[in-house]
Amino acid sequence: MRAVMQPEPLGLHQVFDRCETLFADRPVVLGGAAGPTTTTYGELFAQARAFAGRLTELGLRAGDRVATFAPNTREHLLAYVAVPGSGLVLHTVNIRLSGKEIAYTVEHAGDRVVLVDAALWPEWSAVALPACVEHVIVYGDIAELPERHGNAVVSRFTDPSGVPPREGPWYRPADENEASGICYTSGTTGWPKAVVYSHRSVYLHALTLCGADTFAISEHDVVCPVVPMFHANSWNLPYASLLAGASLVLPAQRTDPAGLAECFAAGGVTFSAAVPTVWANLVAAVGAGEVDPNALSSVQRLVIGGSAASETLLSELAELGIEPVHAWGMTECSPVGLIANPPADAEAAVAAASKSSQGRPMPGLDLRAVEDGVPAPRDGASIGELQISGPYVVADYYGAEAGAVADKFVEHGGKRWLRTGDVVTVDERGYVRLVDRTKDLVKSGGEWISSVALENHLLAHPAVQEAAVIAVPDPKWEERPLAVVVARDVDAAQLRDFLAARVPRWQVPDRFEFVAEVPKTSVGKLDKKRLRGEYA
Numbered sequence: 001m002r003a004v005m006q007p008e009p010l011g012l013h014q015v016f017d018r019c020e021t022l023f024a025d026r027p028v029v030l031g032g033a034a035g036p037t038t039t040t041y042g043e044l045f046a047q048a049r050a051f052a053g054r055l056t057e058l059g060l061r062a063g064d065r066v067a068t069f070a071p072n073t074r075e076h077l078l079a080y081v082a083v084p085g086s087g088l089v090l091h092t093v094n095i096r097l098s099g100k101e102i103a104y105t106v107e108h109a110g111d112r113v114v115l116v117d118a119a120l121w122p123e124w125s126a127v128a129l130p131a132c133v134e135h136v137i138v139y140g141d142i143a144e145l146p147e148r149h150g151n152a153v154v155s156r157f158t159d160p161s162g163v164p165p166r167e168g169p170w171y172r173p174a175d176e177n178e179a180s181g182i183c184y185t186s187g188t189t190g191w192p193k194a195v196v197y198s199h200r201s202v203y204l205h206a207l208t209l210c211g212a213d214t215f216a217i218s219e220h221d222v223v224c225p226v227v228p229m230f231h232a233n234s235w236n237l238p239y240a241s242l243l244a245g246a247s248l249v250l251p252a253q254r255t256d257p258a259g260l261a262e263c264f265a266a267g268g269v270t271f272s273a274a275v276p277t278v279w280a281n282l283v284a285a286v287g288a289g290e291v292d293p294n295a296l297s298s299v300q301r302l303v304i305g306g307s308a309a310s311e312t313l314l315s316e317l318a319e320l321g322i323e324p325v326h327a328w329g330m331t332e333c334s335p336v337g338l339i340a341n342p343p344a345d346a347e348a349a350v351a352a353a354s355k356s357s358q359g360r361p362m363p364g365l366d367l368r369a370v371e372d373g374v375p376a377p378r379d380g381a382s383i384g385e386l387q388i389s390g391p392y393v394v395a396d397y398y399g400a401e402a403g404a405v406a407d408k409f410v411e412h413g414g415k416r417w418l419r420t421g422d423v424v425t426v427d428e429r430g431y432v433r434l435v436d437r438t439k440d441l442v443k444s445g446g447e448w449i450s451s452v453a454l455e456n457h458l459l460a461h462p463a464v465q466e467a468a469v470i471a472v473p474d475p476k477w478e479e480r481p482l483a484v485v486v487a488r489d490v491d492a493a494q495l496r497d498f499l500a501a502r503v504p505r506w507q508v509p510d511r512f513e514f515v516a517e518v519p520k521t522s523v524g525k526l527d528k529k530r531l532r533g534e535y536a
């Protein structure tokens with residue numbers, strides 16, 4: 001039997017048309033070329049229409065790719081609207097990749113136009129630009145620009161185009177599975193892999209983030225996406241905010257504790273999201289008296305994701321009167337897949353345990369932990385690889401070489417499962433707890449040691465600010481854990497004793513390296529690949 005409901009395609013046009021119609025008066029504070037400006041969604045959409053007109057004038061056709069090379073700015077947000085809103089595909093280039101990787105992703109995506117922040121011109125101009133790029137548009141303060149970069153014509157964002165702004169409703173895809181954006185994974189092994197989001201997947205994911213039991217983003221919120229807009233669409237917070245009518249505050253480059261505190265206070269931010277180090281630095285700055293805790297008084301919820309949040313960080317945020325929300329995600333899952341909100345009927349202990357887990361699946365997603373091809377029991381103890389399926393999970397990587405990604409997916413029970421490479425347990429209530437990434441587990445004398453568990457214990461020591469545990473080869477045990485820590489007034493013997501009271505003796509690292517800062521990846525996670533290169 002066929003339903004009689006309208007087959008209206010899901011897409012970003014619903015987000016944009018709704019925001020422009022209903023929330024035009026909402027104030028937004030946007031960091032940008034001329035410093036932070038307070039504006040409204042009405043003005044923002046007017047500017048996006050002007051930018052869309054200009055893109056059309058460049059002769060782009062539906063499905064063509066337009067890239068950004070920018071931090072979280074007003075102009076970046078304009079591209080978030082104008083590009084998919086014109087039927088084009090937004091490729092948000094990760095500005096922290098190497099020049100070679102940037103050139104690779106631009107060529108792989110086939111970008112025709114790139115929007116570049118002037119502050120990043122030194123990095124951008126050093127990229128050997130592939131021939132596909134026809135136009136480079138630069139915004140911000142910059143005295144001199146060359147006429148060409150590679151084959152591309154260089155112009156300024158502010159150059160008058162004489163082109164009328166786009167009119168009428170935003171681009172409505174004939175097929176909701178048309179592409180709206182491309183993000184590349186950070187490529188810890190081999191070249192970055194391309195995830196192409198559809199209008200449908202982005203819409204469904206954004207809508208889901210507005211659910212009361214997910215991130216609960218609503219018109220009452222002021223959302224500050226600290227996570228970069230080139231990292232998995234800033235975890236889809238910009239689109240969720242436009243959809244809900246939440247006000248947005250974009251911090252541009254000011255993601256240091258003092259900059260964030262200023263941004264939060266100026267915009268009355270209620271909700272923000274970033275990787276654990278960002279929040280750990282903010283908490284430390286409050287502790288050191290460098291940031292006034294009153295500057296954070298409007299903040300209600302902070303999402304911690306991208307890497308495991310330690311229990312220490314969760315309780316430190318709670319002590320500041322902020323509700324920490326731990327979430328797990330992957331570029332491949334749009335990206336938020338799990339959220340650690342406690343169950344309604346939880347006693348205090350269960351609530352605390354569930355909040356420090358990686359969480360339960362977002363509505364629409366299905367998951368399983370698989371060990372030797374068989375789903376592991378949901379008992380909170382049996383481990384297996386996390387596999388995920390659902391309408392906003394990748395079914396394939398765009399333009400991957402034949403066979404190169406075949407092992408990333410499994411077909412089972414009529415579903416296509418993405419193999420995440422994360423080793424987890426799942427408990428009776430469906431909470432997932434990450435044991436480790438497969439490649440980060442330490443195999444000592446045939447037994448597995450979780451690097452994440454050791455890091456979390458180390459972070460509970462008051463003298464430790466950062467901790468990363470990696471496997472190093474060992475002639476006797478095959479591998480042994482090595483801890484790289486940032487700490488004050490503590491030595492290896494004291495940390496060993498501290499750990500020995502919390503984990504079995506044989507798991508305690510033999511070697512400790514004290515450093516000024518643990519190296520981070522392009523998206524701010526502990527760079528274990530680099531650490532292995534240095535210490536293994």
Ligand code: ADP
Nearest residue numbers: 185186187305306307308327328329330331434
């Ligand atoms: P890449 O895989 O290229 O590093 P992603 O940013 O998509 O890029 O990283 C996804 C991975 O990050 C996950 O597979 C998982 O290992 C890790 N991760 C994300 N969120 C969490 C979390 N809350 N706790 C632990 N690990 C996490």
